[in-house]
Amino acid sequence: MRADPALVAALTREILPQGLGVAAGDPTYMPPHIDLAEARAVSGAVAHRAVEFHAGRATARAAMDVLGLPPQSILMGRDRAPVWPNGVTGSISHSKTACVAVVGPTAEWAGIGVDLEEATALDPLLIAEVCTKAEQRWLGQQPSDERGLMAKLIFSAKEAAYKAQYPVTGQLFGFEALELTIDRKTSRFKASFCAPQEAFAAGDILQGAYAHAAGLLVTGVAIRHSAQVDITSC
Template sequence: MTEHFDPELVKGLTESVLPKGLSVAARNPRQMPMATEPQESVAVKGAVPSRLSEFHAGRAAARSAMVGLGLPPRPVPMGPDRAPIWPDGLTGSISHSEGACVAAVGEIRDWAGIGVDLEEATGLDPLLVAEICTKSEQIWLGTQPASERNLLAKLIFSAKEAAYKAQYSITGSLFGFQTLELVIDRDESRFQAVFLTAQGGIPAGSILAGSYVYAAGLLVTGVTVRQSEREQLLGA
């Protein structure tokens, strides 16, 4: 059975991988009522109960994060591309799983992109490693202790998810896991996601920097792009 995590723990871990100035909130999907904002509910009409609970908990966390910024809670519907449609003036990221849901929200005047990913700290299925990890990443994994490789592969997966979310609000680009290559600093619990090919105005070789934390059975990764960094990322 999937473990359900204390929302305050999830909130604190997520805050630890993000810079100051963002509002973070978390929810336990098991505790969320089924009702939510009508503009949001249409996206999951007919979904199975577990999916409904995760979706509603993630949206509830997003609205709570808005309140944390001193703003009224507003709906976050899903767009045709399945990405959240943030209220005017805001941007953010939502991550949900069976055990926890978290959202980070910031004002668009300060933040161009925010990416958060939340995973249970279990190893990545070895059958997925070749799909998720580049050849260089697989070589790096081979240099790590054998007992840690699957968990580190999960870190690569999660970090790429966070980086993808952060860039998507800037470029709207869709791409696969092989587009990014991770350089991980285990001493500092930080990583760099390097673009191997140009995407949506971001030149090849550009870097998104992020942080990660393992604690209490969870893995959380975070990537942000400030508005002051946007032009540099786009090679302008």
């Protein structure tokens, strides 16, 4: 069953600052008109991957339209990350039931990260890979029937934080490079850098938020050019 795009878009707007363009769609939707430049980027992909790619790009253009921006190609770099048009900063994410895109003007937003996941338990075999020792201790303090879902939340929040920092640093790194502090009362989180990453020092923090509804987890991080990062020890 596909998620309601209007609900996914509403959840995403709820967790991110105002002034961003947000749109959601069906990851199995193949647009009737395909951007030829984008099609070349996935010419060798399996069919379902190509459909997901084009659905995400169509959703991203819908997000651009929210801001009054003209439709433009969104190619794929060698690192497989979207190559956004000049002046646009954005992020795209897919789950099995929905896709979502968020964009903003580059003059204001240095990086945007959104991640969409099914609200299911993270595979227990992945917990040690995804979660630091401190995060695993936090999981142990959560109700036993919620630990798997909270582990998935940590995974998703790190994905969103990684996507947001990537346009700033251009750095590839693993889950161990960030440590999460989650406030379940406010549905907010902090992602702390455990080692220096170009513009970020060890202990710098990216602020984010999440929503859990309709069988989905949505996490988001947006970095303003003028933002002052918090400093804490990791």
